[in-house]
Amino acid sequence: MKKLMTLMAVLMLTVLSTSPAQAQAQSPMILGENHAMLRLEQGKRYLLLPVQEKEENAHIAVLDERNEMVKRLNVRLAVDKVDYWVPLEIKNEKVKSKSLLLDITFHGDRRKTGAVKGFVCWREIKYSDTFDTRNRERFRPMYHHTPLYGWMNDPNGMFYKDGVWHLYYQYNPYGSMWENMTWGHSSSRDLIHWDAQPLAIESDWLGAIFSGSCVTRGDEVVAIYTSAGHHQTQSMAVSRDNGQTFEKYSGNPILTSDVPDFRDPNPFWNEDIKAWNMVLAVGQEMRIYSSKDLKEWKEESRFGLGYGNHDGVWECPDLFKLTMDNGKSKSEKWVLICNINPGGPFGGSATQYFVGDFDGRKFTCESMPKVTKWMDYGKDHYATVSFYNAPDNRRVVLAWMSNWQYANQVPTKQFRSANSIPRDLGLFKHGEETYVSVVPSKEMLALRGQKVKQPTEACEIVVDVKGSADIVLANAKGEQVVMHYDAQQQTFAMDRTKSGDVSFSEAFPCETTAPTYGAIRQLRIFVDRCSIETFDAEGKMAMTNLVFPSEPYNTIKVKGGKSTIYKIDN
Numbered sequence: 001m002k003k004l005m006t007l008m009a010v011l012m013l014t015v016l017s018t019s020p021a022q023a024q025a026q027s028p029m030i031l032g033e034n035h036a037m038l039r040l041e042q043g044k045r046y047l048l049l050p051v052q053e054k055e056e057n058a059h060i061a062v063l064d065e066r067n068e069m070v071k072r073l074n075v076r077l078a079v080d081k082v083d084y085w086v087p088l089e090i091k092n093e094k095v096k097s098k099s100l101l102l103d104i105t106f107h108g109d110r111r112k113t114g115a116v117k118g119f120v121c122w123r124e125i126k127y128s129d130t131f132d133t134r135n136r137e138r139f140r141p142m143y144h145h146t147p148l149y150g151w152m153n154d155p156n157g158m159f160y161k162d163g164v165w166h167l168y169y170q171y172n173p174y175g176s177m178w179e180n181m182t183w184g185h186s187s188s189r190d191l192i193h194w195d196a197q198p199l200a201i202e203s204d205w206l207g208a209i210f211s212g213s214c215v216t217r218g219d220e221v222v223a224i225y226t227s228a229g230h231h232q233t234q235s236m237a238v239s240r241d242n243g244q245t246f247e248k249y250s251g252n253p254i255l256t257s258d259v260p261d262f263r264d265p266n267p268f269w270n271e272d273i274k275a276w277n278m279v280l281a282v283g284q285e286m287r288i289y290s291s292k293d294l295k296e297w298k299e300e301s302r303f304g305l306g307y308g309n310h311d312g313v314w315e316c317p318d319l320f321k322l323t324m325d326n327g328k329s330k331s332e333k334w335v336l337i338c339n340i341n342p343g344g345p346f347g348g349s350a351t352q353y354f355v356g357d358f359d360g361r362k363f364t365c366e367s368m369p370k371v372t373k374w375m376d377y378g379k380d381h382y383a384t385v386s387f388y389n390a391p392d393n394r395r396v397v398l399a400w401m402s403n404w405q406y407a408n409q410v411p412t413k414q415f416r417s418a419n420s421i422p423r424d425l426g427l428f429k430h431g432e433e434t435y436v437s438v439v440p441s442k443e444m445l446a447l448r449g450q451k452v453k454q455p456t457e458a459c460e461i462v463v464d465v466k467g468s469a470d471i472v473l474a475n476a477k478g479e480q481v482v483m484h485y486d487a488q489q490q491t492f493a494m495d496r497t498k499s500g501d502v503s504f505s506e507a508f509p510c511e512t513t514a515p516t517y518g519a520i521r522q523l524r525i526f527v528d529r530c531s532i533e534t535f536d537a538e539g540k541m542a543m544t545n546l547v548f549p550s551e552p553y554n555t556i557k558v559k560g561g562k563s564t565i566y567k568i569d570n
Contacts, residue, residue, distance in 0.1 A: 044127035046087040052078035142458040143570040154383035157214035181208035226263040273360035301362040311343030324427035334358040348405035349382040377514030378544035406505035430517040437539030448566040457552035469560035473553040500549035
């Protein structure tokens, strides 16, 4: 497996607990029952902060020698047990202060946790020139994108330029639970093997860096994102080195509102009107804007009232044109992606979409208002957005492979959350409705290794079916995932109630069911250490579910079909 490493891997592979490069920090200054300060010594690159996930966040202000704040972060500092460490970089070209002071405020219940001076964090905070990013998790995927460490959720700002796919993502560098939202960054030349890059955009006084998107404009990459402070506003940053570093626009914020949920901008160049459009999630609707320069935006229209599912907040929109092959002719339709949380078909977060027409000002849905279309019928497929400027007029998407019902509780520690495999979108007709087709991107074929007789912890299983079929993946512990295709009812189901560890959330054990919109002839099933993604080979059905077996599934039983298994050696 190719490890996710590059410039960020200056956090180079050293064993945390035994490295001679580490030195213990000096004693803190205890100022009260929930307040302490820590003067930092200079010389080492990182301060390694011990985390205990069951504790509440401690607020840390990093002050320079003039006692001016240079950074603020929230960390679940260890009280009586260390789950893992996270690095706070205290020496680089950006940190020029000769002296740093941490001003730390705790928020936990002191009656339960004891006196601040006795917290284990003071004994376990260490200085180091390195940080261990080696994979220590048995559930870390072998061929899905994950962060080197820490928390990841929505994919952000994805674009293709000069042969490189760029993926930004919502990232917490200071723990494996949601907090401290920053844009992490990875890049790839093949959509499969990802290299970790330095942090792209960090929080400022306008707020944390929430979701957004990137466009290319000549030699520039322009990011438009949500600044999440007391209110959510939209900001802009420009990169002149292909997305490696960004300079924030001096006129930020570029768009404001008095609505609480006002986020996730997705701009694109619309050749039809020779101008920029942008779609923005606002409560339970999408607002559409136009601009000539990406700075000044005019609201053109709103979409959403009465359409689709409204059981949760609408988020992470995308709007693009797809071509449908009608046999003798081709037609174009517009697709509006609308992620929603909660409200998914089986609880929690999911991706819905609408098909219709867009004239540069207004999106018109071709379906009746109450029709709801889901892009994936699993529990773990959210925040789906596409790469800007993908080659060959492709529409390639990634999703966050988790669910807000339990994302913070899944049984991993070094990292939390992965992205789905890349998928290409198209259109197909069934009855009177037009649907979005979803197939694994062609790059996934390059991962196919030798054929094997039984499943492995990372494999692709191709099942040719004739009529209804049952597929059971299992291991020696009696853990299993049961899949059933009902040809008569035209449905596909996956049952993970006995898949392994399901104890961390009541919302996790479930059976998910999808319509197949016609007959299925072949299924493609992608198994990784903690996930199963199943596709109709023609794209009419997709289902993504996490699983946490105590050992890999190593047997398969197929009734009503024939399986071919390809080992994946990434």
